[in-house]
Amino acid sequence: MAGSENSKCRGLRWALIGSVTLNLLVAGVIVGGFVAHDRHPPRPVVGDVSLGAFTEALSPEDRDALRRAAQKRVGDFRDMRQAARTDMTALIAALQADPWNRAEVEQILARHKARTIDRVDIGEALIFERLEEMTPEERRAFAERLLKGAQRFDKRLDRDDNRPPRP
Template identity: 50%
Template sequence: MAEQQPGRAAMRGWVRALFVASLTLNLAVAGVVIGGLVAHEQHPPRPPVGDIGLGPFTEAFSSEDRGALRRAAKAEGLNFKAMRDEAQADLAALTRALEAEPWDEAAVQAALGAHRERTLERIEIGERLMVDRLRAMSPQERHAFAKRLGTVFARFERKPPEK
């Protein structure tokens, strides 16, 4: 009868533990990938910030319409990178004001006011471009847009409130 060496038994236990750990990690990665694919299908990603972002309206426009809106904005000289940079600067100013000691309410109000003004300006531009695009659509295209918009809003209503 062959004797078992003590080192071999320990080695088999170590290999088995490594195998179990590897299998667990692979299953976790597969779960994340599959979960991401399922979530992507149910909730497609939002358009990039700083682009023609019209909230839920953006999602209801076709990709061709979004492209036309983007081209119209660029034709007017809108610079999306500059808009993103300005929004980041507003956030940085607000963060600095919130972290300041002693509390400087005027700085917080100024940062929020600057952000509000930029946001309102972007909303006005977006609304004007959207109306121009809707005006250029055929009645059938507008009806299809209205149907997609209803679907988008229905999905927003089904989302549970954030905690």
């Protein structure tokens, strides 16, 4: 029984280390952006809207329309970024504490998860708004581009599945 609990703790520890590493990488990108801000002109408030596979299938006009729609929600994104910074500071402090408080870390990670879901929900709302504005011909063209992208992805997966494993 003790061995089972030990392996669960070890697995949880590795999952936490992976999560913290990913969050620290994100924080590094953010800090790097602040440091490099003086060297580069400021970007638009909302850059390119990324919606995974949908992004490639959208026409340039659709991407511009989505960007404009996202810029109207800039306050939502700004609030999320500020909350993420606050939570990152809290997470680092919680992880450095001895003993560390698991419940506190769980709460911080739950807030991170909720923000991620909120961002996905905003993206979903934006894509639905755009789809409703499209003509039937534009929607069919979008569907065709989406199909081609899915087929390219499937071919890539098939090609990768047939490669021999790396030593």
